Amino acid sequence: MNGQYKAFWMTSEGFIEILDQTKLPFVEDTVILRTADDAIAAIKDMLVRGAGVIGNIAALGVYLAAKEHKDLKYIVSKANDIRESRPTAVNLMWAVDIMLKALASSRDDLVEVAYATAIQLCDDDCDRSIKIANYGCDVFENIMKEKGKTSINVLTHCNAGWLGIVDDGSALAPIYEAKRRGIDVHVYVDETRPRNQGANLTSWELEKSGIEHTIIPDNTGGYLMQQGFVDVCIVGADRVSANGDVANKIGTYLKALAAHDNNIPFYVAIPEGTLDFEIQNGVKDIPIETRCGNEIKYIKGLNKEGKVEEILIMPKHANVINYGFDITEVA
Ligand code: MRU
DSSP, rough: TBOSSSSSEOTTTOEEEEEESSTTTTTTOOEEEEEEHHHHHHHTTTSOSHHHHHHHHHHHHHHHHHHOOHHHHHHHHHHHHHHHSSOTTTHHHHHHHHHHHHTTTOOSHHHHHHHHHHHHHHHHHHHHHHHHHHHHHHHHHHHHHTTTEEEEEEEEOOOOOOSSSTTOOOHHHHHHHHHTTTEEEEEEEEETHHHHHIIIIIIHHHTTTTTTEEEEEEGGGGHHHHHHOOEEEEOOSSSETTTOEEETTTTHHHHHHHHHHHTOEEEEOOOGGGGGTTTTHHHSOOOOOBBTHHHHHEEEEETTTEEEEEEEEEEETTOOOOOOOEEEEOO
């Protein structure tokens, strides 16, 4: 891939240029990350997000640390800061561990090793994404065959497309593959409050690819499933524990329950870096991120003048709680 991915790419000076996901779908803007601290801020403030891409930027952030100071002690201390930047997506810790292992065991130039290791990790994620695309699309075709249908309605939550996993996504990868195979595919996109990754990001990605989709409020999926409008649900994940418990964007669990109640297949599409064999029981032990309550209190959109604006949508001092993820157990 030569360090060029859809959600981020390497500049000729060896820095990382990212699509600023906080501005989508209203403004397509990029930001250049020059230091490990830039990478940490981009992950924390969600300019980049989605388990896979967080891991990629974490790996490249370790490379930026090596570029700042060719000193293993410095690199390790920055790597530890990167590891702390978000708690739930284990791809972040997985990527940092791969980087530190490669750096500790090599006698070559630290910057070169860090760069080669990070780019290899990103390229491997691209290969995994293609495998998910093919496997997942075969599953879609089987569902269509079983139902005797020539089209398929898929429901997804949050964003697990190429903004979150290079370079085809995880949950959206089979949908992109369906389009490539000429399958008549339609996607129900959960808006995914409070940050609206579905409404803002998934819809933006699908629109760019000319894939038919309908954005639905988060509470609508159950009714659609009950009425037979959904053939399959597919989501990504931020961490899957050894017993198969799935941490994904808050609201995933309720969709899984509705799917279970209506006998609708519910798939979780993940690359290798999302597996955490160290945690046996996900419900008990996967750390769940709690984010700032203002993400719930304020909503961002275009005002009548076409300018991006944030407005308060509840009493200013209302109590809120903002868990980023929930856990779904395998039935
Ligand atoms: O808080 P986010 O936007 O980083 O959460 C992302 C998700 O929950 C995705 O569904 C997950 O990472 C799947 S793969 C991109």
